[in-house]
Amino acid sequence: MLTVIIFLPFAGAIAALALWREPKMCRRMSLCVALADLLLVTSLFFAALRPCPAGSWLLLEDHSWIESLNVRYSLGLDGISLLLVLLTALLGVLSILVSWKQIDEKVGLFHFFLLSMQAGVMGVFLATDLFLFYLFWELQIIPMFFIIGIWGHAERIFATVKFVMFSIAGSLLMLVALVSLYILHGQATGHYTFSLFMLTGFPMSKTAELLIFSAFLLAFAIKIPVFPVHTWLPDAHTEAPTAGSVILAGLLLKTGAYAVLRFAFPLFPNAAFASVPFLIAVGLIGLFYASWIAFAQRDMKRLVAYSSIAHMGLIVIGLAVWNRITVSGAVLQMINHGITTSALFILVGMLDERTRTRDLSEMGGIWTRMPIFSAFFLLFAMSSIGLPGLNNFIGEILILAGAFATHPGAAVIAFGGMVVTLVYILRLVQETLYGVPRREFAEMCDLSGREAAILVPLALAVLAIGFYPGPVLDLLQGPIHSIVGVGVGRMAALP
Amino acid sequence: MPADWVILLPYIFLAGGGLFIFCAAILRPDASGLYFAIALIAVVVAGIAAALHPPGISFGGMIDAGGYARFFAVLVCVVASFTLLLSLRYAQKRGIAGDEYFALILFAALGMCLTASATNWIVFFLGLELLSISLYVLIGSSHDEPASNEAALKYFIMGSVASGFFTFGVALLFTATGSLDIATSLAKIPPDSAALALLGLGLIAAGIGFKVSIVPFHLWTPDVYQGAPAPITAFLSTGSKVALFAALLRFSLVMSPELFSYVTPILWGLAALTMIVGNITALAQTHIKRLLAYSSIAQMGYVLMALLSVKHEGGSAVVFYLAAYAVMDLGAFGTVALLSRGGSDLDAVRDYQGIGYSNPWASALLAVCLLSLAGLPPTAGFIGKIIIFKSVVGAGFIYLAIIGILSAIVSVYFYLSVIVTMFMKPEEVPAGAAVRVDTLGAALSGCILLAVILLGIIPSPLLSLIESVLYSFRI
Numbered sequence: 001m002l003t004v005i006i007f008l009p010f011a012g013a014i015a016a017l018a019l020w021r022e023p024k025m026c027r028r029m030s031l032c033v034a035l036a037d038l039l040l041v042t043s044l045f046f047a048a049l050r051p052c053p054a055g056s057w058l059l060l061e062d063h064s065w066i067e068s069l070n071v072r073y074s075l076g077l078d079g080i081s082l083l084l085v086l087l088t089a090l091l092g093v094l095s096i097l098v099s100w101k102q103i104d105e106k107v108g109l110f111h112f113f114l115l116s117m118q119a120g121v122m123g124v125f126l127a128t129d130l131f132l133f134y135l136f137w138e139l140q141i142i143p144m145f146f147i148i149g150i151w152g153h154a155e156r157i158f159a160t161v162k163f164v165m166f167s168i169a170g171s172l173l174m175l176v177a178l179v180s181l182y183i184l185h186g187q188a189t190g191h192y193t194f195s196l197f198m199l200t201g202f203p204m205s206k207t208a209e210l211l212i213f214s215a216f217l218l219a220f221a222i223k224i225p226v227f228p229v230h231t232w233l234p235d236a237h238t239e240a241p242t243a244g245s246v247i248l249a250g251l252l253l254k255t256g257a258y259a260v261l262r263f264a265f266p267l268f269p270n271a272a273f274a275s276v277p278f279l280i281a282v283g284l285i286g287l288f289y290a291s292w293i294a295f296a297q298r299d300m301k302r303l304v305a306y307s308s309i310a311h312m313g314l315i316v317i318g319l320a321v322w323n324r325i326t327v328s329g330a331v332l333q334m335i336n337h338g339i340t341t342s343a344l345f346i347l348v349g350m351l352d353e354r355t356r357t358r359d360l361s362e363m364g365g366i367w368t369r370m371p372i373f374s375a376f377f378l379l380f381a382m383s384s385i386g387l388p389g390l391n392n393f394i395g396e397i398l399i400l401a402g403a404f405a406t407h408p409g410a411a412v413i414a415f416g417g418m419v420v421t422l423v424y425i426l427r428l429v430q431e432t433l434y435g436v437p438r439r440e441f442a443e444m445c446d447l448s449g450r451e452a453a454i455l456v457p458l459a460l461a462v463l464a465i466g467f468y469p470g471p472v473l474d475l476l477q478g479p480i481h482s483i484v485g486v487g488v489g490r491m492a493a494l495p
Numbered sequence: 496m497p498a499d500w501v502i503l504l505p506y507i508f509l510a511g512g513g514l515f516i517f518c519a520a521i522l523r524p525d526a527s528g529l530y531f532a533i534a535l536i537a538v539v540v541a542g543i544a545a546a547l548h549p550p551g552i553s554f555g556g557m558i559d560a561g562g563y564a565r566f567f568a569v570l571v572c573v574v575a576s577f578t579l580l581l582s583l584r585y586a587q588k589r590g591i592a593g594d595e596y597f598a599l600i601l602f603a604a605l606g607m608c609l610t611a612s613a614t615n616w617i618v619f620f621l622g623l624e625l626l627s628i629s630l631y632v633l634i635g636s637s638h639d640e641p642a643s644n645e646a647a648l649k650y651f652i653m654g655s656v657a658s659g660f661f662t663f664g665v666a667l668l669f670t671a672t673g674s675l676d677i678a679t680s681l682a683k684i685p686p687d688s689a690a691l692a693l694l695g696l697g698l699i700a701a702g703i704g705f706k707v708s709i710v711p712f713h714l715w716t717p718d719v720y721q722g723a724p725a726p727i728t729a730f731l732s733t734g735s736k737v738a739l740f741a742a743l744l745r746f747s748l749v750m751s752p753e754l755f756s757y758v759t760p761i762l763w764g765l766a767a768l769t770m771i772v773g774n775i776t777a778l779a780q781t782h783i784k785r786l787l788a789y790s791s792i793a794q795m796g797y798v799l800m801a802l803l804s805v806k807h808e809g810g811s812a813v814v815f816y817l818a819a820y821a822v823m824d825l826g827a828f829g830t831v832a833l834l835s836r837g838g839s840d841l842d843a844v845r846d847y848q849g850i851g852y853s854n855p856w857a858s859a860l861l862a863v864c865l866l867s868l869a870g871l872p873p874t875a876g877f878i879g880k881i882i883i884f885k886s887v888v889g890a891g892f893i894y895l896a897i898i899g900i901l902s903a904i905v906s907v908y909f910y911l912s913v914i915v916t917m918f919m920k921p922e923e924v925p926a927g928a929a930v931r932v933d934t935l936g937a938a939l940s941g942c943i944l945l946a947v948i949l950l951g952i953i954p955s956p957l958l959s960l961i962e963s964v965l966y967s968f969r970i
Contacts, residue, residue, distance in 0.1 A: 068958045135872045149919040169904045176900050183889045
C-alpha cells in the first residue's frame, strides 16, 4: 500500500516522459495519476479517523534491500506522516492544475520532474530506514533543480544552483554523520543497521552525539530554512514557476521540519535537549528578521517567501520546546503553512499571469476588477496572520500556549512576532486589493473554472481546520505521544 | 588443477584476436567493419571464457586465475567491448578505423587483464608495458590532429619515466627481499634491508601513481585526455585505471599489516591531496574532456581513500567503486564520443548549450553519469560513495572522510554546471546543425544509463559477487 502511494506518481512520471510528444494527453494523464494517488491517501485518511487500537503506526512495510549493508526498505505510516502525505498528494494535484496554462514548453519533462518529486517527498515522509530516508531526501532535490532551472524566470540558473548547493552541502555532511552513527552503533552492538527503531535510544558519548546531531540539524535547518542558512529560499521562490513555489513552500520545507521531529530529536535526545535554547533563539530571530525583510519587499513572491521563513521560525520554536502541545501545534502548523502559503503563491502566480508583474507598486484596486480572486486572496491572507476561525490560528495558539508553560519569555516574544506578521500581510493586501484601480488592468478577467477549482479545496481546508481541528489533532495524538515520550528527562515539562 | 592453457584461454582469445586482425588486414585492407567484428567477437569470447573457466594458478604461480582476477578480466572485457562499439562510427568518420586501431584495443585489454591477475612482478611489468605501449599508439591515432599527437607524446614520455621508476622500484624490492613473487616480497620485510625495500615500494607507488593519475603525478592527465580520441579517452580512463587499481588492491591485501601501517600515512596524504586538487581544479575548466579528466583524478582519490581501509573491510568498497566508476566514466566519455561530429571532438562546455533537447538520449546519459559521479541517488556512484564512506569511517579515518565529503560538495558544483548548460540555457546551435546520434549510439546510451541506475537501485547482486570474489582471493 505505502509502496503504491510512493511509486504511483513515479510510474506516472515515466509515463509522462513517454508521452512527451503530446502535451495535452500528458497533462491529463498526470492529473489522473495524481488524483488517483490523492484518492488512495484520502481513503487511508478516512480509514484512520476511525479509532484504531493498534498503536501509533497505522501501516508498516519492511523488506530487505541491500543485505551486505543491512539496508532495509522499510516504510511506516502514522498520523503525522499521514497528514503530510495527504498534503503532498493534494498539492501534487494542484501543482499540475496550476501549470496547466503556465507551462507550455517541454510539458512531458516538466510532469516527469513534478511527479518524481512528489514521489520523493512522499518517500521522505514514509521512510523509517535512515538510508532509505537519505535516498529520498536527496532524490527530491534533483527534480526541483530542473524545475526551477528549466521553467523558472530570468535569474533561474543562479537561483537553482544556489538552492542545490545549499541542499547538497547540508545533506552530504549529514551523510558522514549518518555513516558514523551506523558504524558507532555497529561497533557497540555488533549489529549494523540503519533502522530508525533500532538506532533510537542508542547511547553514545556526548561529543559524538553532539557532532552527529549538529550535522543532521544543519541539513534539516537548511531545508526548513532556519535563519542564518535561509538565503537560498527567497531566490528559489522568486525564480521558480508557480508549481515549483507551491511544492517548495508546501512540501520541501516541511520535509526539514518533519525530519527534525522524526529523526533528529528522537535519535539524539541529549544533544537535542542541549540545543533547545539555541533553536528557540534562531526560531525567534527568523520570525522577526524575516518579517522585517518581508516588510521591505516590493516583489510579491519574495514577500510571501520571507513570510514563509517567518512562519517556519514559529514551527521551529514549537518543535524545540518539545512538549505534546507545542509539537502538535508545530505539526498542525506545518500543514497549515503548506495550505496557506501554497495558496498565496498560487494567487500571486495567477496575478502574474494576468499582469506580467509582481511588483507591489504597480498593483492596486484589484478588488474592483476581480472580486472572486480578491475574496480568496483576503481569506488566505487572513489565514496567514492567524485570524481566529481559520487554520493558522489553531496552530499558533497551540505553539504559544504550550510554550508559555515552560518558556514564558520566548512565548511572549513570539507573540510579538505574530503582530509583526500582521503588518506586512496587511500591507500586501492593502496595496494589491484596495486603492485606485489601475487603468492597465481594466480588462483583467476574474478566475476561470480551473483556477477556482484549485483554490476551493484549499479554502475549504483552511475553514475546516479552523473550525473543527479535533479529528486532525486526534490523529496526531498517538504518534506525538510516543515520539515526545522518547526524550527522556523531559517528561517533567509536560503540563 | 586444470592445464595452463585452459587458464590462459581469455588471454589467448585477446592476443589471438589481435593477431588475427593483422592477418586479415593483409588479405582485406581497409575493411574496418571486419576488423571491428573480429575484435568484438574476441573480446566477448574472452570475457565469457574468463567468467567460466575454472579457478587456479598457472605458470608456477605467476598468474592468478582465481575469482579476483577473473572478475577484473570480465570487467576489462566489458569496458573494451563498449570502447569498440563506441569506436566504430567514430573511427570510421575520421578515417582512423584501421586494423591497428582495433587490434591495439585488444592488446591493451590483454595488458589490463595481465596487470590485474599478475602475482609476479615480471608478469605485472609485462602487462603494464603491454597496455601502455598499446595506449601510446591509440592516443595518437588521430594522425591529422596535432592535439592527438601531442597527447601521445606526452603520455609516452611520462609513461616511460613512470615505467623507469617502477622497474627500479621492483629491482630494489628484489634486492631487499630476494623474491619476485608479489605476495612473498610484500609479506615480510627483512629488518636489515627495510630501508631499501621501502624505497623500492615508494618508487613502485610513484610509477603506478603516474598511471592512475594520483596527485602529484597527475599533470599529464588533462592534456592527454583532451587530445586523445574520445573513445580511447574512455578506455584509458576506465580500463587502465581499473586494472591498475585492481593490482594496487592486490598489493595492499597481501601486504603485511606492519608494512601497511608504514604506507598508511602516505596513502592518507595522497588521497586527501588527490580529492582536493582534482575537485578544485575541475571548477575552473571550460572544456568537458578536461573537466572529466580532473573529475576522474578526484574519483581516484576516493578509491585511494577506500584503499586505506582494506585491512578492516577487505576491499569490497574499492572493487565496487571501481566497477561503478568504470560504468559511469565510460558513459561520460562515451557521450562525448557519440556527440562529436567529424573533425575534432565536441569539447567546449559552451557547445553543449541546449543539447539536452536536440539529443535527449545521449544527454540524459551524460546527465545521469555526471549525477552519479557527483554521488547523487539513485545511481551507482551514490551507493559506491556510501560504501566507501562506510568503510573509511569504520576504519577510523574520520578526518579523511570529512575532507572527502567537503571536496565532494565542491564537485557537485561543476557537475551541475555542465547539466545547467545542457538543459537550462537556450540552444545556440541551429537545430538542423545539431548532431544526431544513430541507433547504435542510442542503444549504447540506453544500456549504460540502465546500468548506472540499476547498480544504484539493486547493488546487492554485484556486492555479494564482490564479497565472494574477495573471499576466494584470500584463500
